[in-house]
Amino acid sequence: MSTSDYLRYLRAVKGGPTPQDIETATGVPAGAYRQIEQRYRAQGTEEELASLAAYFEVPAEDLTSRLEWTRKALSAALVEAAEQDAPIQLALRSGQTVTGKVQWSDLGAALLQMEDGQEVVVQRHMVDRWQIVGA
Amino acid sequence: MALDLWQLRRQKRMTIEELARTAGVHPALIKAYELGERSIPERDLERLASALEIDVEEIKELSDPPPRGPSRPAAPSPLEGDAPRPRYDSGSRYDSGSGSRYDSGSGSRYDSGSGSRYDSGSGSRYDSGRPSYGRSDSGRSGYGSSEGRSSYGGGEAGRSGYGEGRSGYGGGEAGRSGYGSSNYGRGYGDRPAPRYDSERPAPRYDSDRGPARPPRPDYRPDRPDQPDRMERRPERPLRKPGGLKRRPQVAPARPSQLEHLKILLQQLDMSGDDLLRLAGKPLSMLNRREASHLLTTCQEMLTERKPERPKGKRQRPYLPESVDEHELVYLTQVQLDESPLHLTLFNGTTLEGTLQGFSPYALTLATNSGDEITVQKLAIAFYQVKPSPAQEAADQDGES
Numbered sequence: 001m002s003t004s005d006y007l008r009y010l011r012a013v014k015g016g017p018t019p020q021d022i023e024t025a026t027g028v029p030a031g032a033y034r035q036i037e038q039r040y041r042a043q044g045t046e047e048e049l050a051s052l053a054a055y056f057e058v059p060a061e062d063l064t065s066r067l068e069w070t071r072k073a074l075s076a077a078l079v080e081a082a083e084q085d086a087p088i089q090l091a092l093r094s095g096q097t098v099t100g101k102v103q104w105s106d107l108g109a110a111l112l113q114m115e116d117g118q119e120v121v122v123q124r125h126m127v128d129r130w131q132i133v134g135a
Numbered sequence: 136m137a138l139d140l141w142q143l144r145r146q147k148r149m150t151i152e153e154l155a156r157t158a159g160v161h162p163a164l165i166k167a168y169e170l171g172e173r174s175i176p177e178r179d180l181e182r183l184a185s186a187l188e189i190d191v192e193e194i195k196e197l198s199d200p201p202p203r204g205p206s207r208p209a210a211p212s213p214l215e216g217d218a219p220r221p222r223y224d225s226g227s228r229y230d231s232g233s234g235s236r237y238d239s240g241s242g243s244r245y246d247s248g249s250g251s252r253y254d255s256g257s258g259s260r261y262d263s264g265r266p267s268y269g270r271s272d273s274g275r276s277g278y279g280s281s282e283g284r285s286s287y288g289g290g291e292a293g294r295s296g297y298g299e300g301r302s303g304y305g306g307g308e309a310g311r312s313g314y315g316s317s318n319y320g321r322g323y324g325d326r327p328a329p330r331y332d333s334e335r336p337a338p339r340y341d342s343d344r345g346p347a348r349p350p351r352p353d354y355r356p357d358r359p360d361q362p363d364r365m366e367r368r369p370e371r372p373l374r375k376p377g378g379l380k381r382r383p384q385v386a387p388a389r390p391s392q393l394e395h396l397k398i399l400l401q402q403l404d405m406s407g408d409d410l411l412r413l414a415g416k417p418l419s420m421l422n423r424r425e426a427s428h429l430l431t432t433c434q435e436m437l438t439e440r441k442p443e444r445p446k447g448k449r450q451r452p453y454l455p456e457s458v459d460e461h462e463l464v465y466l467t468q469v470q471l472d473e474s475p476l477h478l479t480l481f482n483g484t485t486l487e488g489t490l491q492g493f494s495p496y497a498l499t500l501a502t503n504s505g506d507e508i509t510v511q512k513l514a515i516a517f518y519q520v521k522p523s524p525a526q527e528a529a530d531q532d533g534e535s
Contacts, residue, residue: 009513125512
């Protein structure tokens with residue numbers, strides 16, 4: 001799960017405050033939170049992420065450590081797995097692990113076909129880590 | 136008793152140019168002094184006196200202009216015929232000395248329409264060559280040209296002049312001469328200079344060459360110690376025997392070239408024998424040019440072996456323009472099929488129902504109990520389409 005997805009998740013857990021509410025509460029510049037949550041690449045300074053971590057009551061490392069696992073990097077992994085016709089293992093934030101071959105993927109979700117033939121649509125914002133099986 | 140400069144100079148039988156050269160004063164200045172247009176400063180007085188070998192007191196500081204003599208018929212010009220044509224030469228004499236008149240009225244001319252004569256006097260001519268500041272068609276010299284009549288700006292026959300005006304340097308008509316005062320608006324000859332207007336035929340210049348420049352005088356008053364230009368020209372040093380550089384031989388191959396070649400040969404699965412056949416010599420014997428050629432060959436061979444990428448294939452990860460493009464299509468099909476959807480939320484909770492509607496942010500399900508529930512996608516970890524019990528039974532019947 002990228003920082004942006006994780007922030008969306010944290011925002012949902014917290015009851016769904018608006019980005020403007022968060023920016024007002026944390027002192028993050030106007031528009032910065034929306035950028036962090038929606039951009040595909042790593043966004044946000046360490047100070048901003050620390051403020052957001054304090055607001056969501058999570059360790060700051062919980063946000064900063066996700067900067068490398070961006071949505072763009074997940075897109076690249078999904079495309080690579082589809083091109084290689086190799087299964088990809090997605091470790092979800094909820095603790096489950098889903099493994100299957102990529103049928104399609106967009107910015108919101110990915111359809112995997114598991115070994116038993118069943119299909120599962122995984123919401124990308126729940127993906128914490130990933131690995132192409134056999135790579 | 137002090138005398139005018141022009142008188143003293145004539146007594147010494149010197150031309151202005153000779154005096155200028157000896158005294159180190161510009162000829163134009165001497166002309167101005169002689170015409171009385173300018174008084175001679177003390178410095179030049181000393182120089183001129185020294186050049187004339189007289190005392191300074193013998194020269195009038197402000198000379199009276201030389202008297203105008205009666206006009207003389209123009210002598211037959213040697214310019215016509217086979218005689219060489221004069222060129223304007225600032226170093227030439229405009230006054231011949233004995234018998235010649237500095238200003239001869241209608242006869243002497245600095246620049247005339249009937250043959251270029253600066254000063255007629257006793258037949259002496261201002262210039263003995265053919266004038267070449269312009270082109271003279273009929274053999275009549277001039278500072279410019281117009282049908283052989285010298286005129287810088289004019290074209291009317293017999294009216295020479297440097298420009299507008301009538302008399303000029305030599306002064307043809309009384310009261311119209313101006314020795315040194317002539318300028319671009321004044322005549323420079325003895326005859327009335329034509330007006331330079333559009334009604335008259337324009338002066339003819341050589342369209343190819345343009346007006347010729349008067350030759351540069353070899354003598355430079357500001358640098359009298361300098362020898363003639365031609366004399367100053369340094370001789371080109373002779374090339375030393377054997378001075379030609381030999382073309383350097385091609386240097387041996389760079390280590391980086393050899394290293395690159397080894398990598399390419401490895402990728403091509405080529406052995407040393409293959410290399411010998413390809414290059415004709417071992418790697419260590421290759422020069423830089425041969426190594427470069429061999430590198431190109433190997434790279435081409437490697438390119439041929441690689442499978443071509445399909446045209447139009449994206450080189451970067453595919454990012455659909457629409458965020459939920461595939462999911463939208465998928466959910467639409469699920470809704471049409473009324474297949475039961477099994478949701479797993481982020482906290483492990485599961486929900487099951489038929490899809491009633493959806494948006495980019497939420498799904499609405501109709502549960503088995505008849506309730507409708509809208510779930511934010513943020514709360515969903517994943518979902519699956521599971522066959523309904525009836526469909527499962529039908530599938531089982533099909534299998535049995």
